[in-house]
Amino acid sequence: MTLAETAPSVTGASSRIEAPSAPSFLCGLVGSGISRSLTPTLHEAEGRAHGVGYVYRILDIDTLGGVAALPRIVSSAVEFGFDGLNVTHPCKQAVIPLLDDLTPDARMLGAVNTVEIDGDRLVGHNTDWTGFGRNLDAGLGDTPVGRVVQLGAGGAGAAVAYATLTRGPEAFTVADADPSRSRALADQLSEQFPGGGIASCGLSDVPAAVRAANGLVHATPVGMAAHPGIALDAALLRPDLWVAEVVYRPTETELLRRARAVGARTISGIGMAVGQAVDSFRIFTGLEPDAARMTEHMRQVLAAE
Numbered sequence: 001m002t003l004a005e006t007a008p009s010v011t012g013a014s015s016r017i018e019a020p021s022a023p024s025f026l027c028g029l030v031g032s033g034i035s036r037s038l039t040p041t042l043h044e045a046e047g048r049a050h051g052v053g054y055v056y057r058i059l060d061i062d063t064l065g066g067v068a069a070l071p072r073i074v075s076s077a078v079e080f081g082f083d084g085l086n087v088t089h090p091c092k093q094a095v096i097p098l099l100d101d102l103t104p105d106a107r108m109l110g111a112v113n114t115v116e117i118d119g120d121r122l123v124g125h126n127t128d129w130t131g132f133g134r135n136l137d138a139g140l141g142d143t144p145v146g147r148v149v150q151l152g153a154g155g156a157g158a159a160v161a162y163a164t165l166t167r168g169p170e171a172f173t174v175a176d177a178d179p180s181r182s183r184a185l186a187d188q189l190s191e192q193f194p195g196g197g198i199a200s201c202g203l204s205d206v207p208a209a210v211r212a213a214n215g216l217v218h219a220t221p222v223g224m225a226a227h228p229g230i231a232l233d234a235a236l237l238r239p240d241l242w243v244a245e246v247v248y249r250p251t252e253t254e255l256l257r258r259a260r261a262v263g264a265r266t267i268s269g270i271g272m273a274v275g276q277a278v279d280s281f282r283i284f285t286g287l288e289p290d291a292a293r294m295t296e297h298m299r300q301v302l303a304a305e
Contacts, residue, residue: 024053031088084284131275133163139267146214157219171197223253239263
């Protein structure tokens with residue numbers, strides 16, 4: 001049977017095919033080991049809430065040829081009419097040479113997690129820092145940021161540190177298992193925030209730094225399902241210390257559980273995950289997402305796992 005034989009009749013005005021009244025969007029996530037990512041369901045659910053068509057695809061480089069295949073993946077996304085791409089490890093830096101332009105914050109951070117596709121023009125954004133900043137504001141309310149210690153100076157660490165520093169801490173110290181990486185990040189940030197009291201330290205200096213701090217930002221993989229545990233001595237946690245987490249899976253890491261047990265104010269990593277998705281959705285669609293709705297959807301999905 002041919003396509004013509006199976007197609008409905010279109011003769012007569014009453015059977016005329018109408019053009020769709022709502023816009024539709026095609027987006028995707030590029031990275032390694034992302035088959036279980038919750039980003040597709042988060043974006044697609046928000047698209048449905050806006051009454052638009054929204055398809056979000058996983059583009060896992062592990063099955064597409066690795067980082068070396070990134071140029072082909074990006075060019076194919078343009079060719080097939082994608083509206084945008086989210087980018088995660090290990091592609092946040094590798095994607096930059098493939099883009100036509102960067103926003104000032106993405107250029108400063110040297111990392112892109114959101115690519116806006118406008119025709120054949122590609123613009124790189126970083127919504128990791130804006131997502132964390134919004135989460136920090138919500139978690140702290142009117143509480144001053146104070147003196148902050150951050151554990152982790154990797155890709156996420158740079159974005160998180162930048163967001164924290166835009167909130168005007170009294171002092172900011174970053175520590176990493178690789179001292180050269182924490183020093184490099186501190187030097188980079190000091191250029192952007194002169195006089196900001198920015199320093200780096202080794203892991204052996206973390207206890208003293210935390211004792212003198214008002215807040216702790218955790219930006220290492222420790223606490224994830226694949227890396228269980230806690231990145232510092234839990235005895236350092238205390239009631240007057242606020243603790244912000246980047247890990248959101250599980251929703252309550254050992255760090256958050258221990259901090260909450262001693263009465264510390266805690267800020268879950270869910271807020272950052274949703275926050276970066278909120279900003280990406282806006283960039284891709286031009287629509288204003290509902291952050292509260294997306295947060296609730298994320299919590300429901302995580303609770304069902």
